[in-house]
Amino acid sequence: MKNILNRKSIRRYTNRPVEDELIKQLLRAAMAAPSAVNEQSWEFVVVKDKKILNSITEIHPYAQMLKEASMAIIVCGDENKEVFKGFWVEDCSAAAENILIAAESLGLGAVWVGVYPIEERVKALQNILLLPENIKPLCIVPVGYPGEEKQPVNRYDEEKIHINKW
Template sequence: MQDGQLLDFIKSRRSTRRFTSEDVSDDMLNTIMEAGRWAPSGNNNQPWRFCVVRDAELRGKIAQYTKFGAVIKNAPVLICTMIHTPSMYNDTKDHQAVGACLENMLLMIHGLGLGAVWLGEILKNAKEVRETIGLPEELELMAVVALGHPDGGTSKPTRKEMDELVVGRF
C-alpha cells in the first residue's frame, strides 16, 4: 500500500446498523474469521472462538438480551465472538487479544464491502446469550458482530484531537 492508503482505509470504516436482506456467502464469512484468526495473541494461545448465527429465530432470541435488538434482528449474520477460558493465561492480555481479533474482522468486513457493528452492550446478558445458543460454560461472550450488506448511509464519527490523547512524549 502507498503511504496513507492504510490509514485512509481505517478512517473510512464505519459501524453499520442497517442491512439489506442479501445473504453473506460462506466464503466471505470464512475470510472474515480467517482475518480474526491471524490477530496477535500472547504465547500464540489464540483464545478466540466464533459462533456464526444465521437462523432468524435464534437471532430473535438473542435480540431480546440487548437494547440494540433491532440491529440483531435486521442483520443476516451474527458472529458471536467468545473467549475460550481454558486457553487463557492472563486475563488482561487475552481480552486484548480478542479485541485485536475483532478489529481484524471489522477491517476485513469493510474490505469486502460489507458493513458491521461490534455490539458490546449485550455483554450484560452474556450468560443468557451463551445458554440460548447452547454453548459450554468454558466459552465467555466477548462481543456480537452483526454484519451484512449495508442498507443506507452511516454517520461520520468524530474523534478527539491528538493533543487530547497524547499524555506525554519523552
C-alpha cells in the same frame, strides 16, 4: 489505512445474504489478530439462523439490528486456553476489530455490540448458543450488506496524545 479510517458502525442491512466465502474471509481476518503469548483463546460462533438472531434481540437491548442482519459472528474467549488470566478479552477485542475492518474492505456493513462484562448478557447468550461455561461471549458482530449510508467519523484528537510522559 483506508479501510481503518473508513470503518463505520452499520446498523441497517439489506436482505442480501452474506456469502460463505466472505464469512470465511472475515474469520481469517479475525484469526490474524495478535494474541497474548500466542494463546489464541478466541472461538467464533457464526449465526445465520434468523430464529437465533431474533432471540438474541430479546436478551440484548442494543442488538436490535440483528433483526435485519444477514448473520452475526459472536466473538468468544475460552478461559481454559488462557495462559495469563484475563488476556482473552484483549485477544478477542483485536479479533473483533479485524472483523470490522475486513467487513469494510469487503463492502459489508458491521457493528460491535458489547456483551462482556455484563454478566446477565453473558449468561443469556451462553444459554441461547449452548456455550460451555468456559466459553465467554465478548461481543456480537452483526454483518450484512449495508442498508444505510454513513460517513466515517474522524476521531483523531491531538489532546489525547502525550509524548514521553503525561
